Amino acid sequence: MGRPGLAVMDGHGCGFAGELMRRALLIAIPYVWLLALFLVPFFIVLKISLSDVELAIPPYTPTLDLSQGWAGITDFFSQLDFENFVWLTEDDLYWKAYLSSVKIALISTVLTLLVGYPIAYGMARAPTEWRPTLMMLVILPFWTSFLIRVYAWMGILSNEGYLNQILLWLGIISTPLTILNTNTAVYIGIVYTYLPFMILPIYSSLERMDESLIEAAEDLGCSRLKAFWLVTIPLSRPGIIAGCFLVMIPVIGEFVIPSLLGGSGTLMIGKVLWEEFFSNRDWPVASAVAVVLLLILVIPIVLFQRNQQKQTEAGQ
Amino acid sequence: MSIKTLTMTAIVALGTSAAFAEEVRVYNWSDYIDEDLLKKFEEETGLTLIYDVFDSNEVLETKMLAGGSGYDVVVPSGTFLQRQIQAGAFQELDAAKLSNSGNLWDVIQERTAGYDPDNAYSINYMWGTTGIGVNVAKVKEALGDDVALNSMDLVLKPENMEKLASCGVHFLDAPSEIIPMVLQYIGEDPDSHDKDVIGKTEEVLLGVRPHIQKFHSSEYINALANGDICVAVGWSGDILQARDRAAEADNGVEIEYHPFAEGSLMWFDQMAIPADAPNPEGAHQFLNFILDANNMAAASNYVYYANGNKASQEFLEEDVIGDPAIYPNDATMQNLYITTPYPAKTQRTVTRLWTKIKSGT
Structure with missing residues (x-):
C-alpha cells in the first residue's frame, strides 16, 4: 500500500512538507476506508458476540454506559466472555451448516466457471465492434432487481411452471419434475445470478491477451487445443481466480437464493444465521456465527495471497 | 423575549x-x-x-x-x-x-x-385459526373419496403423507404454531413449555418430514391457488384467499379450509x-x-x-x-386452544428442534 507514495517521491517543484502531506493522504485513504467500512462494523459484531441475551431493547447485555466513566468501561469489559463461541462447538448444527455452505459454494463456483469461461472466450474472440454490445448483454440483467429475477426462476421451475410445461408438451417427461425447492434449483439460481461476476474478469484478461502468442504456439507445432491449454488458460489465470473469488465468497453467505428456490432441507450458514437472529432472538450467538463465517472467508484468502506473492517473488 | x-x-x-x-x-x-x-x-x-x-x-x-x-x-x-x-x-x-x-x-x-x-x-x-387447506379433487384422488379433510391424520400420518407428497404439501414455517398442533395430536397439552414433552413432537414430525415439500408462511396462498400444491397447513384467511384466487382464475382448482377436528390453535x-x-x-x-x-x-x-x-x-x-x-x-369454539410465549431457554429448544426437523441436522 506504500507504493503510490514511492512514485510521488521523485516529483519536482513541490515543497518537502507538501510532498509528505500528499504521501500521507494517499496512504491514509485506503486505511480509512478499511477502518470505517470493515474494522469498525467488525468490532461492533465482535462485541455483541461476547455479550449475553436479554429481553430488552436492544436484546443483549451489557451495553456500554459511558456516563459512569472509567468504572462503566471496566464493568462493561468484565462482563464479556467467549461463552457463545463455546456454544457453537457444542452443537453439530453449526459446523454442518458451514461445511454445507462451503460445499454448495465450491460446486456452484465450478459450474459458473464451466459456463462462464466459454462465454467470456467467445466475447473476447468476437469482432471488436460487437464486443460493447455483448458486454452490454452480460450487464443488462443487473438493470432488473435481483429479487425479481429470482422470483422469475420460481415461475420457470415450479411444478406448473414453464419448464415443466415445455418438457411435458415435447413429450420428454410424462409427470412434472420437482425442481423448485430442491438443491438443483439453488444451483441454477446461483449460477444464473453470479455468472456476470465470472464472465467479466475472465473476459478482461482474455481480451488483453496478445493473439500472436497463439500463432507462435501453433507455428511451433501445438494443436489448437494444446495451445489453448498451454497458452490461453495460463494467461487468463488472474481472471479465473478473480472470478472464482467474486462468486465463491458471496455464495458461502448467500441467504436469498436458498430461501426462495431451495427446499427447507437446504442447509446454509446464511439461514442458520437468520434463525439465530430472528427465531431465537439471540443476537450474541448470531454475531458469533458471523464472526466465525468471516474468519472462514478471510483466512483462505490471506493464505492464497501469500502464496501468490511467494510465487511472483520466486518468478523474479 | x-x-x-x-x-x-x-x-x-x-x-x-x-x-x-x-x-x-x-x-x-x-x-x-x-x-x-x-x-x-x-x-x-x-x-x-x-x-x-x-x-x-x-x-x-x-x-x-x-x-x-x-x-x-x-x-x-x-x-x-x-x-x-x-x-x-x-x-x-x-x-x-x-x-x-x-x-x-x-x-x-x-x-x-x-x-x-x-x-x-x-x-x-x-x-x-391455524388449520388445513386442501385441493379437494387432488386429495380425494390420492386418498379416496371418503377421506376426512379436517383431520390431522391427513398431514401427520406418514402413510397419508406418502400419497400426498407427489402433489405437494406445505407447512407453515412457524414452530410456535406447528409444535402445539402436534402436541394436541398426540394428546399432550398444546401449550406445554416442558422440553421433554416438546421433544415428543420430533418423532411425529420426522415421520412425515420426507413428504413435506416446504415450510413457508406465505407462499402457500399462491401455490394452493395455482394448483402447485394440494395441501397446506396454514392460516384460515390465507387459505380462504387462495380459494377465492383460484375461483377468480377459474382454473378448475377447488380449495377448502377446515379447522382441525382434533382442535385448532386460535391466534x-x-x-x-x-x-x-x-x-x-x-x-x-x-x-x-x-x-x-x-x-x-x-x-x-x-x-x-x-x-x-x-x-x-x-x-x-x-x-x-x-x-x-x-x-x-360454538362447538368448534370449544375446541380451539391458545398458547403463551416460550421463555428464552425453551425457545432455543424449540428452534433447534425445528431446524432439525426442517433440515435433518
Missing part, C-alpha cells in the same frame, strides 16, 4: 409538528387489508400513509427489539405482543383518542387480555404503537379508523378473517359471518 422571536418560535414549532403529522407508517401482515381502505384513510385524515408488509412475527419482533423501526403502528400476534410488551417495545394506548373503541367485542377482548393485561397496549385487528393479531413511534398522534388516528365498524367490516370482507369488532358484524357479508371456517360455531 420579543414578539418577533416568539412568533418565529411558534412558526418553527408549528412547522415541525406539521412535518411530523404528515406521515403515518404502518407495518402489517402481507395480504391483510383491503387497499381501498388505505386510500380512504388518507382522504379522511389528510395524512400520508406508508404501508409496509411482513410475513413472519420473527421479522417484526427483531425490528421491535432493535428499536428505531420508524413505524407508528405494528401488528404482532398475541404471544409475540406479550413478550415485546415485557421488553418495553410499546406505549400505552390513549383511550381518549380512540372514540370508536366501544365497538370492540368483549368475547375477544377477554381472550386477548391474557397477552395484554387490560388491553392497555393493543387493539385486536383480526383473529383466526390474535393485535395493533400496537411502538414506544418510539415518530407519530403516535397519527397512529391513534389510524387505530380509530380501523376501529370504525364499517372500515373493519370492509377489511374482513376482503381478507376473510374474523375480527374483534362486535359493531362491524352487521356489515359483514354472509359468506364471512356465516362461514363457520371464519366465525366458528
Whole structure:
C-alpha cells in the first residue's frame, strides 16, 4: 500500500512538507476506508458476540454506559466472555451448516466457471465492434432487481411452471419434475445470478491477451487445443481466480437464493444465521456465527495471497 | 423575549409538528387489508400513509427489539405482543383518542387480555385459526373419496403423507404454531413449555418430514391457488384467499379450509404503537379508523378473517359471518386452544428442534 507514495517521491517543484502531506493522504485513504467500512462494523459484531441475551431493547447485555466513566468501561469489559463461541462447538448444527455452505459454494463456483469461461472466450474472440454490445448483454440483467429475477426462476421451475410445461408438451417427461425447492434449483439460481461476476474478469484478461502468442504456439507445432491449454488458460489465470473469488465468497453467505428456490432441507450458514437472529432472538450467538463465517472467508484468502506473492517473488 | 422571536418560535414549532403529522407508517401482515381502505384513510385524515408488509412475527419482533423501526403502528400476534410488551417495545394506548373503541367485542377482548393485561397496549385487528387447506379433487384422488379433510391424520400420518407428497404439501414455517398442533395430536397439552414433552413432537414430525415439500408462511396462498400444491397447513384467511384466487382464475382448482377436528390453535393479531413511534398522534388516528365498524367490516370482507369488532358484524357479508371456517360455531369454539410465549431457554429448544426437523441436522 506504500507504493503510490514511492512514485510521488521523485516529483519536482513541490515543497518537502507538501510532498509528505500528499504521501500521507494517499496512504491514509485506503486505511480509512478499511477502518470505517470493515474494522469498525467488525468490532461492533465482535462485541455483541461476547455479550449475553436479554429481553430488552436492544436484546443483549451489557451495553456500554459511558456516563459512569472509567468504572462503566471496566464493568462493561468484565462482563464479556467467549461463552457463545463455546456454544457453537457444542452443537453439530453449526459446523454442518458451514461445511454445507462451503460445499454448495465450491460446486456452484465450478459450474459458473464451466459456463462462464466459454462465454467470456467467445466475447473476447468476437469482432471488436460487437464486443460493447455483448458486454452490454452480460450487464443488462443487473438493470432488473435481483429479487425479481429470482422470483422469475420460481415461475420457470415450479411444478406448473414453464419448464415443466415445455418438457411435458415435447413429450420428454410424462409427470412434472420437482425442481423448485430442491438443491438443483439453488444451483441454477446461483449460477444464473453470479455468472456476470465470472464472465467479466475472465473476459478482461482474455481480451488483453496478445493473439500472436497463439500463432507462435501453433507455428511451433501445438494443436489448437494444446495451445489453448498451454497458452490461453495460463494467461487468463488472474481472471479465473478473480472470478472464482467474486462468486465463491458471496455464495458461502448467500441467504436469498436458498430461501426462495431451495427446499427447507437446504442447509446454509446464511439461514442458520437468520434463525439465530430472528427465531431465537439471540443476537450474541448470531454475531458469533458471523464472526466465525468471516474468519472462514478471510483466512483462505490471506493464505492464497501469500502464496501468490511467494510465487511472483520466486518468478523474479 | 420579543414578539418577533416568539412568533418565529411558534412558526418553527408549528412547522415541525406539521412535518411530523404528515406521515403515518404502518407495518402489517402481507395480504391483510383491503387497499381501498388505505386510500380512504388518507382522504379522511389528510395524512400520508406508508404501508409496509411482513410475513413472519420473527421479522417484526427483531425490528421491535432493535428499536428505531420508524413505524407508528405494528401488528404482532398475541404471544409475540406479550413478550415485546415485557421488553418495553410499546406505549400505552390513549383511550381518549380512540372514540370508536366501544365497538370492540368483549368475547375477544377477554381472550386477548391474557397477552395484554387490560388491553392497555393493543387493539385486536383480526383473529383466526391455524388449520388445513386442501385441493379437494387432488386429495380425494390420492386418498379416496371418503377421506376426512379436517383431520390431522391427513398431514401427520406418514402413510397419508406418502400419497400426498407427489402433489405437494406445505407447512407453515412457524414452530410456535406447528409444535402445539402436534402436541394436541398426540394428546399432550398444546401449550406445554416442558422440553421433554416438546421433544415428543420430533418423532411425529420426522415421520412425515420426507413428504413435506416446504415450510413457508406465505407462499402457500399462491401455490394452493395455482394448483402447485394440494395441501397446506396454514392460516384460515390465507387459505380462504387462495380459494377465492383460484375461483377468480377459474382454473378448475377447488380449495377448502377446515379447522382441525382434533382442535385448532386460535391466534390474535393485535395493533400496537411502538414506544418510539415518530407519530403516535397519527397512529391513534389510524387505530380509530380501523376501529370504525364499517372500515373493519370492509377489511374482513376482503381478507376473510374474523375480527374483534362486535359493531362491524352487521356489515359483514354472509359468506364471512356465516362461514363457520371464519366465525366458528360454538362447538368448534370449544375446541380451539391458545398458547403463551416460550421463555428464552425453551425457545432455543424449540428452534433447534425445528431446524432439525426442517433440515435433518
